[in-house]
Amino acid sequence: xxxxxxxxxxxxxxxxxxxxxxxxxxxxxxxxxxxxxxxxxxxxxxxxxxxxxxxxxxxxxxxxxxxxxxxxxxxxxxxxxxxxxxxxxxxxxxxxxxxxxxxxxxxxxxxxxxxxxxxxxxxxxxxxxxxxxxxxxxxxxxxxxxxxxxxxxxxxxxxxxxxxxxxxxxxxxxxxxxxxxxxxxxxxxxxxxxxxxxxxxxxxxxxxxxxxxxxxxxxxxxxxxxxxxxxxxx
Ligand SMILES: Nc1ncnc2c1ncn2[C@@H]1O[C@H](COP(=O)(O)OP(=O)(O)O)[C@@H](O)[C@H]1O
Ligand SMILES: [Mg+2]
Numbered sequence: 001x002x003x004x005x006x007x008x009x010x011x012x013x014x015x016x017x018x019x020x021x022x023x024x025x026x027x028x029x030x031x032x033x034x035x036x037x038x039x040x041x042x043x044x045x046x047x048x049x050x051x052x053x054x055x056x057x058x059x060x061x062x063x064x065x066x067x068x069x070x071x072x073x074x075x076x077x078x079x080x081x082x083x084x085x086x087x088x089x090x091x092x093x094x095x096x097x098x099x100x101x102x103x104x105x106x107x108x109x110x111x112x113x114x115x116x117x118x119x120x121x122x123x124x125x126x127x128x129x130x131x132x133x134x135x136x137x138x139x140x141x142x143x144x145x146x147x148x149x150x151x152x153x154x155x156x157x158x159x160x161x162x163x164x165x166x167x168x169x170x171x172x173x174x175x176x177x178x179x180x181x182x183x184x185x186x187x188x189x190x191x192x193x194x195x196x197x198x199x200x201x202x203x204x205x206x207x208x209x210x211x212x213x214x215x216x217x218x219x220x221x222x223x224x225x226x227x228x229x230x231x232x233x234x
Pocket of ligand 1: 017042
């Protein structure tokens with residue numbers, strides 16, 4: 001991938017908590033459109049990877065090039081302003097605030113509040129819940145709100161940590177459809193336990209094992225590779 005086609009280039013990234021290392025020399029890349037999936041069992045380091053890319057954790061070594069600039073030393077806030085959107089696995093919405101307040105907070109610093117109309121068109125269910133506190137939303141609606149808040153920052157790259165976790169099965173396909181829509185406008189990194197969905201939305205997949213990339217390839221190829229089960233079965 002040439003620099004102009006690449007939104008994210010991660011090289012030999014090592015990261016963790018205190019002295020405990022979780023990611024080992026991990027490299028990956030994402031283009032400016034489409035989605036890459038990050039798969040792997042519980043505890044292999046998927047969330048740690050996204051936290052490190054977002055800037056919540058400083059890497060021990062390695063480089064993260066985001067939109068042409070080395071970003072591993074930048075604070076979270078600057079990465080976000082440069083177009084790095086992040087929906088963490090938990091705590092992505094303020095439960096005691098209304099849906100409207102959550103959206104307004106997501107739009108802080110944005111001169112153009114019409115973007116709120118855009119996300120409400122995108123997730124019409126939220127438009128009917130504007131006055132309701134976020135804590136009373138269903139799992140799916142809460143994920144939609146969290147994604148909407150990230151979209152208000154007009155990201156170039158949106159990182160989603162398990163966007164269908166705790167979501168009723170009947171709503172999962174709706175979220176998948178929206179993610180597919182997003183990949184036409186921006187780059188998406190999708191961490192998902194729902195393998196079928198992830199490989200359906202993504203063009204390319206990385207499979208992690210013990211803090212490293214164990215397997216990677218075009219989503220279709222990964223889907224039909226018998227090795228995949230080895231890295232996903234408990
Ligand atoms: N805040 C933390 N402090 C110390 N260790 C952590 C912390 N968060 C996660 N870990 C450890 O890092 C490893 C990877 O966790 P995580 O990135 O959450 O995996 P995944 O998202 O793939 O399930 C696990 O061994 C986990 O126990
Ligand atoms: Mg996780």
